[in-house]
Amino acid sequence: MSYFPSSLENLIDKLASLPGIGQKTAQRLAFHILALSDIEAEAFAGAITDAKRQVHTCRVCQNLTDAEVCTVCENPRRDTTTVCVVSDPKAVLAIERGHEYHGVYHVLHGVISPMNHISPDDLKIRELVARVAEGGVSEVILATNPDTEGEATARYISRLIAPFGAKVTRLAYGIPVGSSLEFTDDATLMRAIAGRLDY
Amino acid sequence: MSYFPSSLENLIDKLASLPGIGQKTAQRLAFHILALSDIEAEAFAGAITDAKRQVHTCRVCQNLTDAEVCTVCENPRRDTTTVCVVSDPKAVLAIERGHEYHGVYHVLHGVISPMNHISPDDLKIRELVARVAEGGVSEVILATNPDTEGEATARYISRLIAPFGAKVTRLAYGIPVGSSLEFTDDATLMRAIAGRLDY
Numbered sequence: 001m002s003y004f005p006s007s008l009e010n011l012i013d014k015l016a017s018l019p020g021i022g023q024k025t026a027q028r029l030a031f032h033i034l035a036l037s038d039i040e041a042e043a044f045a046g047a048i049t050d051a052k053r054q055v056h057t058c059r060v061c062q063n064l065t066d067a068e069v070c071t072v073c074e075n076p077r078r079d080t081t082t083v084c085v086v087s088d089p090k091a092v093l094a095i096e097r098g099h100e101y102h103g104v105y106h107v108l109h110g111v112i113s114p115m116n117h118i119s120p121d122d123l124k125i126r127e128l129v130a131r132v133a134e135g136g137v138s139e140v141i142l143a144t145n146p147d148t149e150g151e152a153t154a155r156y157i158s159r160l161i162a163p164f165g166a167k168v169t170r171l172a173y174g175i176p177v178g179s180s181l182e183f184t185d186d187a188t189l190m191r192a193i194a195g196r197l198d199y
Numbered sequence: 200m201s202y203f204p205s206s207l208e209n210l211i212d213k214l215a216s217l218p219g220i221g222q223k224t225a226q227r228l229a230f231h232i233l234a235l236s237d238i239e240a241e242a243f244a245g246a247i248t249d250a251k252r253q254v255h256t257c258r259v260c261q262n263l264t265d266a267e268v269c270t271v272c273e274n275p276r277r278d279t280t281t282v283c284v285v286s287d288p289k290a291v292l293a294i295e296r297g298h299e300y301h302g303v304y305h306v307l308h309g310v311i312s313p314m315n316h317i318s319p320d321d322l323k324i325r326e327l328v329a330r331v332a333e334g335g336v337s338e339v340i341l342a343t344n345p346d347t348e349g350e351a352t353a354r355y356i357s358r359l360i361a362p363f364g365a366k367v368t369r370l371a372y373g374i375p376v377g378s379s380l381e382f383t384d385d386a387t388l389m390r391a392i393a394g395r396l397d398y
C-alpha cells in the first residue's frame with residue numbers, strides 16, 4: 001500500500017524512470033516540483049511537451065534543431081566543403097565550444113554497436129553518403145569517439161564514402177583513448193582537430 | 200551562443216533547476232526525454248501537471264492527498280485519539296512502513312528555523328492546536344527529527360498544547376536497532392543510558 005496520493009506516486013515513478021535517478025532522488029525532485037508555483041510547474045510540463053514537439057533533426061546535417069535547417073547549416077560563413085561526422089549532438093556542442101572549427105557537421109545519432117543491436121541502418125549514415133555523393137564535399141572528418149565502437153563506425157563510413165573522392169580524415173590522437181568527446185577539454189579537442197590525419 | 204535548439208535548452212534549464220541536478224545531468228535527462236515516444240513524453244508532462252493540480256493537503260491532518268481527506272484519516276480503524284506530529288509527508292511514509300502505529304498524524308510541513316526564515320506561522324501548527332483544542336485527542340506524540348530545529352519545534356508545540364490536557368510524548372532517543380555501540384555518537388549514547396529501561 002502506498003501512502004502518497006496516486007498522482008504524486010505517478011510523478012515519482014516517472015522521475016525514477018530517468019537514467020541515474022533512484023527512488024529517493026525521485027521523491028526529492030517530486031516534492032520540489034510540488035513546491036513550485038502553479039505557473040512554474042506548468043512551465044516545467046510545457047518545456048517537456050515543447051521540446052518533444054519542436055525538436056527534430058536538421059534536413060542537412062541531422063543535428064537537432066527546431067527550425068528546418070540548424071543554426072550551423074544556415075550560417076553562410078560556415079565552410080560547407082568540410083563535413084565533421086560526429087555520433088551525437090553533444091559532440092557538436094563540444095566542438096563548437098572551441099570556436100576554431102568552421103566547417104559543417106553530420107550527426108549520426110549513435111554508433112554501430114552489434115551488442116546493443118544498433119546497425120548502420122539505425123544511424124544517419126545513408127544521409128551522409130547521399131550528401132557526399134551529391135558533390136561539393138572536399139573533406140570528411142570522422143570525429144566519432146575514440147573507442148572501439150566509434151573506431152568501427154569511422155572505418156565503416158570511410159569505406160562507404162571512399163569512392164566519391166573526398167579526402168577522409170580522422171581526429172588526431174590527442175584525445176585520450178577510451179574517453180568521450182563530450183568530456184574532453186577544449187584545448188585537447190582543438191589539438192585533435194588541428195592535427196587530424198589522413199584516414 | 201547556444202547550439203541546442205531553444206526548446207531543448209529550455210528543457211535542460213528546467214531540469215537543471217531541480218535540486219542536485221547539474222548541467223551535465225540535465226543534458227543527459229533531456230536527451231533521454233527526447234528519445235521517449237510522443238505518448239511517454241506527454242505522460243511525463245501530464246504527471247507534473249496532474250500532481251501539481253490534484254495534490255493538496257488533507258483537511259484533517261495536513262498530509263498530502265488527492266482526496267478531501269487522506270487515506271489514513273478516512274480509515275475508520277485508525278485510532279483518532281492519538282496524533283503523531285511529524286515535519287513532513289516522508290516521515291509519515293517512514294512510520295507507516297513499520298505497520299505498528301495505528302493512530303493518526305499531523306503534518307507540519309517543515310520545522311521552525313529562524314536561519315531559513317521559517318516561523319511557526321509558516322507551519323501547520325495553528326491547525327494542530329485547533330485540532331487538539333476541539334477535544335477527542337488523548338495523546339500527542341511529537342515525532343519531529345531529533346536535531347536542533349526538530350527539538351525546538353517539538354518544545355514550542357508542547358507548550359502551546361499543554362493547556363488542553365492531552366498527554367504529550369516525544370519519540371524515545373537511543374541506539375538504532377542493529378547498530379554498534381562503537382559507532383554511536385556520544386550524545387546518543389548518553390541519552391540511551393539516561394533513558395535505560397528495566398529488563
